[in-house]
Amino acid sequence: MSKTLFLYISRRILVWFFGFLAVAAMVVLLLEVLELVRRAASRADVGLGTIVQMALLHLPHIIDIALPFAMLFAALAALSQLSRHHELAVARAAGLSIWQLLLPGLAVAFLIGVLKVVAFNPLVAVSLTMFEDFEAVYFDKKSSNTVFQESGLWLKDYSERYNFIVHANKLVPGSRYLEEVTVFEMSDDGKFEKRIDAARGVLKNGVWAFDDVSTVGPAQAAVQQPHLELPTRLTWLKLEDSFASPASMPVWRLPAFIRLLEDAGFSAAAHRVQLHIALAAPMAMVSMVLIAAGFAIRPPRRGGVLLLMTMAAIAGLGFHLLTQVFFRLGLSGQLPAALSAWAPVAFVTMLGAAWLLYTEDG
Numbered sequence: 001m002s003k004t005l006f007l008y009i010s011r012r013i014l015v016w017f018f019g020f021l022a023v024a025a026m027v028v029l030l031l032e033v034l035e036l037v038r039r040a041a042s043r044a045d046v047g048l049g050t051i052v053q054m055a056l057l058h059l060p061h062i063i064d065i066a067l068p069f070a071m072l073f074a075a076l077a078a079l080s081q082l083s084r085h086h087e088l089a090v091a092r093a094a095g096l097s098i099w100q101l102l103l104p105g106l107a108v109a110f111l112i113g114v115l116k117v118v119a120f121n122p123l124v125a126v127s128l129t130m131f132e133d134f135e136a137v138y139f140d141k142k143s144s145n146t147v148f149q150e151s152g153l154w155l156k157d158y159s160e161r162y163n164f165i166v167h168a169n170k171l172v173p174g175s176r177y178l179e180e181v182t183v184f185e186m187s188d189d190g191k192f193e194k195r196i197d198a199a200r201g202v203l204k205n206g207v208w209a210f211d212d213v214s215t216v217g218p219a220q221a222a223v224q225q226p227h228l229e230l231p232t233r234l235t236w237l238k239l240e241d242s243f244a245s246p247a248s249m250p251v252w253r254l255p256a257f258i259r260l261l262e263d264a265g266f267s268a269a270a271h272r273v274q275l276h277i278a279l280a281a282p283m284a285m286v287s288m289v290l291i292a293a294g295f296a297i298r299p300p301r302r303g304g305v306l307l308l309m310t311m312a313a314i315a316g317l318g319f320h321l322l323t324q325v326f327f328r329l330g331l332s333g334q335l336p337a338a339l340s341a342w343a344p345v346a347f348v349t350m351l352g353a354a355w356l357l358y359t360e361d362g
Helices: 003-039 048-084 088-095 098-138 236-241 251-263 269-279 280-294 304-331 337-362
Strands: 146-149 152-158 164-170 177-187 192-204 207-217 222-232
Touching: 003 098, 003 146, 048 088, 048 098, 048 164, 048 192, 048 280, 088 207, 098 251, 098 269, 098 280, 146 251, 177 207, 192 222, 251 269, 251 304, 269 280, 269 304, 269 337, 280 304
Parallel strands: none
Antiparallel strands: 146 152, 152 164, 164 177, 177 192, 192 207, 207 222
16 A cells, blocks of 8 residues: 555544544533533532533543544444445556555554553543542532652541541551551541551451551540540441542553552452553554444445444444443452453453454455
C-alpha cells in the first residue's frame, strides 16, 4: 500500500473519530449537568459554577468509557463512505486485499489505544479523584476517606458523636491487625477532643479494639489503659471499598498499589482487573475496527445507513455488556483478573476477524 493511500484512509477515520467524540462529549456533558442539578436541588451550597466544574471533571471518565464506541462508529462511517464511493473497489481492483485496506484503521485504533493508556489514563485518574472529592464535600460529607501508602494507613471514620482520623504505621501482613496506631478524636463541629496512641488495633464487630493504650487531651493528662474500644460504622469490607477507586488511579501506579494491598491482607481484585483492562485497551480498539469492517464492507441491501448504524450499535453494546459480565466475574474472584479483562477482547477480535473472512471469502 502506498503512503498516500495509507494516510488518506487514516485521515478519514481520524476525522470521523474526533467528530463522534465531540458529539458524545457534548451530549454527556449536558446529561451530567442535568443529573448534578437534580442531585443538588436540595442543597443551597451547590451553585451552578460548582455543578459545571464537577461535570467537566467527570467528563474524561465517561469519555474514556466511550472511546471504543467512537472508534467503532468512526471506522464504520469511514469505511462505508469509501465503499459507497467505490474507492475500496478501485483499490481492490489494483491488487490490494481487504486486510491491507484495513491496515490504516487498525494502526490508528492501536495508536489511540496506546495513547489512551499512556496519556489519557492519568488525566482521567486525576479528574476522577477531584470529582470524587467534590462529591464527598457537597453530596456526602460523612463519607470515609482512606489513604494507603508505604508510610502506613490513614483513614477518616465517624460514630454518632465523634469523628476519627486513624493512622497506623504498620499493617501485619496477611492479617487484619494494625500496629503503632494513632487516633485523633474530634467533635462533630471539628473541635479536637483527644489523641489515642495504641501499640495494636483491630477492626471487629462494629468497634475499633486497641491494646496498650495511652489517651491524652487538651485539658487531660495521659491515661494508660490495657484495652480500649471505640464504636464505628466501618467493617473490613467497607474499609477495603473506601480505598481509592481503581479508575481514579493512574495505570502506572496500580502494580505497586496491588502489591501493597495484598501484602497487607486486603483484596486487590478490582485494582488487578482494572490494570488488565487498561493494558487491553489497544486491542479493544482494534477489535472495534474489525467489527465495523464486517458491517461496512458488505452493507445490508435494505435499510441503508440507519440499519448499518443500528447493527453496529447492537454489536458495540454487546461488547460492553460482555466486558461488564467478565469484569464482575473477575471482581468476585470466579475468574482470574487477566482472563476477565482479556477474554472479551480476544473473543470480539476473533469474532470480527472471522466475520470479515466469511463476508469476503465465504
